[in-house]
Amino acid sequence: MGTIIRKELLDHLRSVQFAVLLAASFLLFAVNGLVFVQQYGRLNSNYRLHVAQAEQHPSTMGTSLFKSPSPLLFMAEGGEKNTPSGYYLGPKLTLLPEPAGTVNFKMPDIPELDWAFIIKIVFSLYVILLGFEAISGEKEQGTLRLVLSNPVARAKLLTAKYLAIISSSAIPLLVGLLISLILIGAFLPALMGPSNLVRMAVFFVLALAYLSLFAFLSLFFSALIPRSSLVLLVLLAFWIIFAFFIPDMSGIAAQRFSKVPSEYEMAKLVGPTIQGEVWKRIAGIQDRIQKGELKTEEDILKEANRAYEEGQDGVRKLYDDYDKAMEERAALAQRISRVSPAALFQYAAEAVSATGPTAEARFLSDVRNYSRIYDDYVLKKVGKVVGTSPWSFSSSATLNGKYINLESPSPQEYAGDKSDFPRFSESRPSLVDGLRHGLWDIAGLLVWNILLAGLAFSAFLRTDVR
Amino acid sequence: MLRTIIKREILEYLKSAKFLIGLGITLALAAGSTVINVQDYKGRLQDYQSASQELKSDRFYKRLYRPPQVLSTLIQGKDRKLGNSITFTYLNIPSTTSGYMGEGLSQHHRLVSGFAAVDFAFIVRVVLSLMVVFIAYNAVSEEKSSGTLKLILSNRVPRDQLLLGKFLGGWFVIMGSLAVAALISLILILSHSFIALAAGDWTRILIFMGLSALYLTVFYAISLFVSVLVDRPSVSLMILLQAWIFLIVIYPNLGTIVAQNLSRLPSQEQIAQQKAAAFQPYEAEQKKIQDAFGQAVRSGSEVPKDVAVRNVELWALQADLGHQVDEEYGRKLTSQTNLARAMSVLSPAVLFDQAAERYGRTGMAEYERFMREVYRYWQQHVARSRLMYADREAYKTAAAIDFRVPVESTAEAFAATWLAWLLLAFFGLAFFALGYTAFLKKDVR
Numbered sequence: 001m002g003t004i005i006r007k008e009l010l011d012h013l014r015s016v017q018f019a020v021l022l023a024a025s026f027l028l029f030a031v032n033g034l035v036f037v038q039q040y041g042r043l044n045s046n047y048r049l050h051v052a053q054a055e056q057h058p059s060t061m062g063t064s065l066f067k068s069p070s071p072l073l074f075m076a077e078g079g080e081k082n083t084p085s086g087y088y089l090g091p092k093l094t095l096l097p098e099p100a101g102t103v104n105f106k107m108p109d110i111p112e113l114d115w116a117f118i119i120k121i122v123f124s125l126y127v128i129l130l131g132f133e134a135i136s137g138e139k140e141q142g143t144l145r146l147v148l149s150n151p152v153a154r155a156k157l158l159t160a161k162y163l164a165i166i167s168s169s170a171i172p173l174l175v176g177l178l179i180s181l182i183l184i185g186a187f188l189p190a191l192m193g194p195s196n197l198v199r200m201a202v203f204f205v206l207a208l209a210y211l212s213l214f215a216f217l218s219l220f221f222s223a224l225i226p227r228s229s230l231v232l233l234v235l236l237a238f239w240i241i242f243a244f245f246i247p248d249m250s251g252i253a254a255q256r257f258s259k260v261p262s263e264y265e266m267a268k269l270v271g272p273t274i275q276g277e278v279w280k281r282i283a284g285i286q287d288r289i290q291k292g293e294l295k296t297e298e299d300i301l302k303e304a305n306r307a308y309e310e311g312q313d314g315v316r317k318l319y320d321d322y323d324k325a326m327e328e329r330a331a332l333a334q335r336i337s338r339v340s341p342a343a344l345f346q347y348a349a350e351a352v353s354a355t356g357p358t359a360e361a362r363f364l365s366d367v368r369n370y371s372r373i374y375d376d377y378v379l380k381k382v383g384k385v386v387g388t389s390p391w392s393f394s395s396s397a398t399l400n401g402k403y404i405n406l407e408s409p410s411p412q413e414y415a416g417d418k419s420d421f422p423r424f425s426e427s428r429p430s431l432v433d434g435l436r437h438g439l440w441d442i443a444g445l446l447v448w449n450i451l452l453a454g455l456a457f458s459a460f461l462r463t464d465v466r
Numbered sequence: 467m468l469r470t471i472i473k474r475e476i477l478e479y480l481k482s483a484k485f486l487i488g489l490g491i492t493l494a495l496a497a498g499s500t501v502i503n504v505q506d507y508k509g510r511l512q513d514y515q516s517a518s519q520e521l522k523s524d525r526f527y528k529r530l531y532r533p534p535q536v537l538s539t540l541i542q543g544k545d546r547k548l549g550n551s552i553t554f555t556y557l558n559i560p561s562t563t564s565g566y567m568g569e570g571l572s573q574h575h576r577l578v579s580g581f582a583a584v585d586f587a588f589i590v591r592v593v594l595s596l597m598v599v600f601i602a603y604n605a606v607s608e609e610k611s612s613g614t615l616k617l618i619l620s621n622r623v624p625r626d627q628l629l630l631g632k633f634l635g636g637w638f639v640i641m642g643s644l645a646v647a648a649l650i651s652l653i654l655i656l657s658h659s660f661i662a663l664a665a666g667d668w669t670r671i672l673i674f675m676g677l678s679a680l681y682l683t684v685f686y687a688i689s690l691f692v693s694v695l696v697d698r699p700s701v702s703l704m705i706l707l708q709a710w711i712f713l714i715v716i717y718p719n720l721g722t723i724v725a726q727n728l729s730r731l732p733s734q735e736q737i738a739q740q741k742a743a744a745f746q747p748y749e750a751e752q753k754k755i756q757d758a759f760g761q762a763v764r765s766g767s768e769v770p771k772d773v774a775v776r777n778v779e780l781w782a783l784q785a786d787l788g789h790q791v792d793e794e795y796g797r798k799l800t801s802q803t804n805l806a807r808a809m810s811v812l813s814p815a816v817l818f819d820q821a822a823e824r825y826g827r828t829g830m831a832e833y834e835r836f837m838r839e840v841y842r843y844w845q846q847h848v849a850r851s852r853l854m855y856a857d858r859e860a861y862k863t864a865a866a867i868d869f870r871v872p873v874e875s876t877a878e879a880f881a882a883t884w885l886a887w888l889l890l891a892f893f894g895l896a897f898f899a900l901g902y903t904a905f906l907k908k909d910v911r
Contacts, residue, residue, distance in 0.1 A: 016704045024716065035723055046733065082579040096570065102731050105562070106796075106803045106830045108819065109547070109582055110722045121715060129707065133700070229703065233484055233600055237491045240593060244584060245495060251581030252506045252546075263574060264513040267551075267566035268520060319571065326573040333577070357576075390571055403766040 001156050008164030012130055021126040022172045028118045029176035033183030035113065036074035040188060043069035046101065050086065058421035060378045061411040062090040064098060065370065065424045067363045071191045074184060075203055076349040077112035078356025087364075091378050091411050092387030093371040094316060095323075115180070116349040119207045120342050121243050123169060124214045128235045131165045131218030135460060136228040145465045158219060158460045165215040170208060177204065199431055203352050209445045210345040214239075216452035223460040242340045250337035257336075258329045266322040274391065277314030281307035282395050282406065289397055297404055300397060308393060308408035315389040330357060344444040351438025354429050358437050366426055373422045381414040467623065468631050475635025479601060488597040489643050493650055496589045500651040503539045503585055504658055506546070510534040511660060514550060517566060521551075528847055529553045530869055532563055532836050535827045537667060539655050541674065542583035543828025549574055552840055556778060556851040558785045559844045561792035563837075586651050587822045590678040591815050592714060594647070595685045598640055599706045602689035604699035605632050606905065611698060616910045629905045633690060633898070640682050648675055669876045674825045680887065681818040684894040685710075691901035694908060714815045721810030729802045737795055744787040752780045774855035782848040789841065803830070817890055821883035831882065832874065839871045 012018050047068055054064045066086035073080060084097035111117050135158075138144035147157065177200070185192045218235055225231045255262070285303050288294045294303060334357070337343035350356030375385050386409050393408040435442070479485045514533050523529045531551050538545035549563035549572065565572030582588075606629075609615040618628060652671070655661055663671075689706055696702040732740075755777050762769040769777075810816040823829030846867045853861040 016701065016708070020708045024712075027720075028716065031720060031723060035727060038727055049735070079575075079580045082575040097573075099570070099734060100575070102733060104726065104731065104799045104802055105548070106799045107722060107726070107806060108718070108803070108816070109544070110719050111580075111582070113719055113723060122711070125711060129704065137700075227483070228700065229600070229604075230483055230487065232703070233487055233491075236596060237487075240495070240596075244582070244588070244592065245499070248582045248584045249499065249502055251577060252502050255577060256502070256505050256509060262509070262513065263572065263577070264517060264566045267568070268516075270567075271521070322567060322571075323573065326576050330576040333581070390568075405764075 001160055004152070004157060004160035005164050005167075008134075008161055009168055012164060012168035015130070017126060017129040018168055018172070021123075021130075021169070022175065024122060024126075025118070025172040025176035026179060028113065028122065029115075029180040030183065032074055032113050032115065032118065033180040036180075037184060037187040040069060040071070040073065040191075043073075043101065046085070050098075058418040060091075060382050060414040060418075062088055062094070063374065063424075064088050065367055066098065067360075068426055070353065070355045070359060071196060072199060072353035073355060074114055074180065075200070075353040076116040076346065076355050077114045078350040078353070078359070080355055080359075081112070083360050087367055089367060089371055089374060090388050091375055091385045092313075092316070093368065093375075094388050095319075095367070096390060115177070115203065115207075116346055118176070119173070119210065120345055123173060123207070123211055124243060124342070125236075125239055126172075127165060127169050127211045127214040128218050128232070128239060130168055131161075131215050132222055132232045132235055133228050134161045134165070134219055135222040135463065136226055136231050137222075139226055139463075139465065140228060148465050154461055155457060158223075158457060162212075162215055162219060162456075165218070166208065166212055169211050169215075173204075173207060173211075195431065199352050199354075199434075202431065202435070203349060206345065206348050206352065206442065206445070209442075209449060210341065213341055213445065213448045213452055216449060216456045220452055220456040220459050223456060223463045243342045246340035247337045247343045247346070250333045250343070253336050254329055254333035258332050260325040260328045262329075263322075263326065266318070266325055269318055273315055273318045274311075274393075278308065278311035278393055278408075279395075281311050282393075285406075286397055289399060294399075297399060297402070300399060300404060301406070304395075304397075304406040305409050308406075309387065311393075312387050312389045312391075312408065315391060316387060319389065327361070338441070338444060341445060341448045344441045344448070348438040348441035348445065351434045351441065352431070354434055359429070362429060363426060366424075370422070370424045377420075377422050378411070378414075381416070381418070382412050384412075386411045468627050468634075471623075471628060471631025472635045472638070475632055476638055479636065479639040484600050485639065488600055489646070492589060492593050492597055492643060492647050495584075495593055496586060496647040496651050497654060499584045499589065500539065500586065500654045503542060504655055504661070507534055507536070507539050508658070508660060510546070510550070513566070517551065521566070526555055527553055528555065528843070530840055530843065532833075535832070536661060536663060537670060537826040538585075538828045539661070540586040540651060540671065541822045541826030541828055542585040542587070543823040543826050544830065544833065545826075545828040546583075547578045548833055554840075554844055554847075556785065556844075556848045557781045559789050559841065561789070561796065563833075586648070587674075587819065587826070589647060589651075590644070590681060591818055594640075594644060594678075594682055595714070595815075596710060597643065598682050598685045599689050599703070599710055601640060602636055602686055603693055603703040603706050605636060605690055606693045606908075607696055607699045607702045610910065619910050625906055626902070629694075629902060633686075636690075637683065637686060640686060641679060644675070644678055644682060648678075666873065666876055670825045670827075670879065673876065673880060674822055677818060677821055677825070677887070677890075680890045680894065681814055684814045684890055684897070687894045687897035687901065691897045691904065694901045694904045713813045717813045718810045718816045721813070721816070722806040725802055725806035725809050729798075729805060731798055731802065732795065737791060740791045740794075741788040744791060745784045748780060748783060751776075752784070755780060769855075771855060775852055778848070778852045778855060782851070786848075800830070811889065814890055814893060817886040821886040824879045824883050827874065827879075835874065836871050839869065843867060843869050 047066055050064065050066045054066070064086060065088075067084075070080065081103050082100055084100055086098040088096040088098060090096075111121075135144065138147065148154065181192070181200070217238060218231075221231045221234050222228075225234065282304065285294065285300065285307060288303070289300060294300050334343070334347065338347070347356070351358065378385050388408075388410060391408075392410065395406045397404045397406055429437075511534050514531055517529075517531050521529055529551060532548070534550070535543075535545050549565045551566050551568070552560055552563045553568055554560060560569045562569075564570075565574030567573070606615070609618070619625065656663070688709065692702045692706050692709075693699075696705060755773055758773045759769055759777050762773065807816065807820060820829070824831055850861065850864060850867065853864065
């Protein structure tokens with residue numbers, strides 16, 4: 001067994017594929033490290049600036065909460081550059097997204113060059129290139145029957161070939177990861193704490209699990225189809241379908257098949273909601289003025305304030321529903337894309353790196369928790385909590401010829417000492433939380449491995465080696 | 467003689483398993499992606515049409531919608547990613563479109579970011595180019611390694627004719643595959659009644675197909691060149707696949723990343739400061755006017771005409787000055803994008819994509835035409851709002867402002883992409899010439 005592995009490994013190490021993979025890995029991971037160092041520096045200084053600005057102006061009218069840049073963006077960026085940099089929080093959980101960082105939307109669409117991308121696309125392809133000839137190539141050269149005429153069990157031979165493919169892709173991967181880490185560690189030593197290093201180790205294991213399934217896939221088709229070039233063609237088709245077709249199509253498919261309302265359908269509700277929740281209430285007040293039920297300006301203003309507050313609750317609920325609908329649609333896209341192992345790997349990588357949509361959801365839940373503390377604070381200082389929405393309203397009424405301005409109430413600023421302003425702190429999910437979140441994705445990767453391993457072994461055991 | 471060789475080559479390809487499998491995969495992916503993209507277009511079109519019908523402008527808020535492009539069913543470009551609506555008042559004009567929920571609130575990004583387009587352009591760029599590599603990698607090397615090359619050339623077959631015959635034979639097969647895939651996609655698109663293609667669209671599709679043919683020819687010439695150069699088919703396939711992944715995946719990514727890091731963009735704070743600085747000279751006046759305006763409203767008397775008019779003018783001026791800053795920023799984005807394109811100009815895939823987006827009207831050029839028209843509309847809307855206070859009668863009788871984005875002629879689109887054609891043709895010819903000379907000098911024993 002050891003002999004076979006050594007022979008296979010030496011074969012791989014001498015091949016063109018291996019040399020190019022090593023070079024590509026070197027280049028891509030070096031660029032990854034350098035780009036991240038720059039990017040993180042920029043994100044971090046922006047974050048600090050924003051937080052400092054927010055802290056300088058504590059306000060009972062609303063406060064901005066910012067998301068600290070994830071230190072593991074270089075592992076799996078997870079679309080963070082397009083998500084809001086934080087939220088403006090008003091009393092009663094009025095949320096307005098703060099603009100995302102500077103993104104050049106005119107640029108051609110290219111994926112972030114993070115570890116997950118390099119492994120998902122480039123390494124999986126090279127595993128195929130290392131493995132497609134494993135059996136069909138030997139059969140074409142006639143060496144397969146020579147090998148098997150020796151007392152070598154077929155299962156052992158296949159295992160040896162598998163291990164050789166995995167180790168010859170693991171070497172360039174390790175080299176690449178180390179280069180990236182050295183670059184990042186040299187410029188940002190603070191990021192190389194033990195907890196992050198453990199995450200990276202887990203990530204490496206996940207990467208191997210992902211690459212392993214491509215190794216099994218290659219061995220399976222290599223045993224099944226006798227001609228190497230056909231094996232490669234079929235494998236590349238799978239690669240395109242797994243790495244591009246399914247993950248990219250899932251976004252569109254989710255838009256089409258989702259049961260929750262689309263953005264347009266929600267947008268259509270804004271007008272009617274404002275009409276029903278706000279203007280109807282205000283019209284009711286004007287009716288009552290006409291009928292003489294409201295006699296003093298004080299009464300009118302009190303009623304109007306109440307009407308606006310109830311109305312704003314309704315409007316705010318619409319925006320909450322909208323957020324939930326969009327979350328649900330994005331989650332459906334993820335569920336559809338999980339057909340592809342490349343997507344499983346991507347989500348597992350995001351779970352381990354604590355980035356991506358789940359990190360965004362976690363930040364939002366922190367914001368919601370903070371909102372309660374904030375509302376208590378506002379209540380204590382100002383005496384009442386006035387909720388708003390993205391809209392403010394203004395109307396007027398006349399009482400006995402006197403013009404009365406009816407404006408929707410806005411939160412009040414507390415003029416006194418605000419040194420006891422509650423601090424917002426973000427929770428950092430532990431690795432265990434991450435793994436729990438990515439459990440299904442990791443399990444999915446394992447299932448793919450077991451399934452393809454079974455197929456590869458049964459195909460090879462039955463293959464006619466003559 | 468040439469015809470015999472071509473015929474033999476074509477027959478050889480048509481019988482081969484790799485061609486059949488490759489074609490099967492290509493057609494399946496082309497059909498699958500087209501069906502999904504057509505459904506997506508349908509959804510976006512319905513949203514656009516009902517938005518134009520139902521979410522109308524009022525006196526204060528003006529809403530304009532960007533229609534989805536019919537050719538996005540073939541070349542999706544940025545059509546899905548860029549927002550479809552823009553809402554403005556005389557107080558402000560946003561610098562970009564957003565989702566229907568409006569600027570700052572829309573979560574459009576959740577549904578589009580991270581999903582690259584899988585469309586006919588993708589099929590050509592990735593799938594068909596890969597098939598080309600598979601068709602051509604052993605065109606010469608196989609004959610050399612199996613020994614048939616010297617047998618053929620021991621007959622009275624001139625070398626150049628043999629290579630030309632081989633080239634054309636494979637080329638016809640590739641063009642045939644492209645045509646079949648295109649036909650299937652087009653049939654799937656045209657079988658939907660909500661899709662109507664204008665004459666201009668057909669010309670654009672034809673030009674796009676021509677571009678696809680040229681793009682595939684470049685890959686074919688590269689493959690043939692390597693096949694002539696390298697004697698072992700398996701080695702030539704490996705080399706070609708490395709070149710393929712480098713040209714299509716790695717190099718365009720690196721070009722963009724380098725461009726992003728070479729030129730810095732101003733931060734949002736800096737932009738806000740620039741906007742504030744631009745309006746600074748008018749701030750005192752605006753405050754004075756607003757005080758006068760507010761006083762009039764509170765006292766219940768009518769706002770003096772000159773105050774009301776100047777109020778609109780100043781707000782609009784502030785928005786316009788802000789817009790100039792946004793425009794300047796937009797130009798910076800464009801120049802960064804151009805830099806990225808220039809860095810990756812050696813990749814046929816980038817050239818192809820850039821030109822294809824232009825023909826599909828799904829690139830930035832079409833978007834910017836739309837935004838220019840939005841600005842023109844906004845200026846007229848400001849003039850109209852001013853009229854509301856300045857001359858009530860004229861305001862009431864004024865005709866509605868119409869909004870129409872002028873259609874870009876196909877000739878214009880073509881003129882904007884000649885460099886891509888030229889470079890692709892150059893790459894194709896250069897590699898063909900290299901392959902040709904290498905074959906003439908080749909030791910065939």
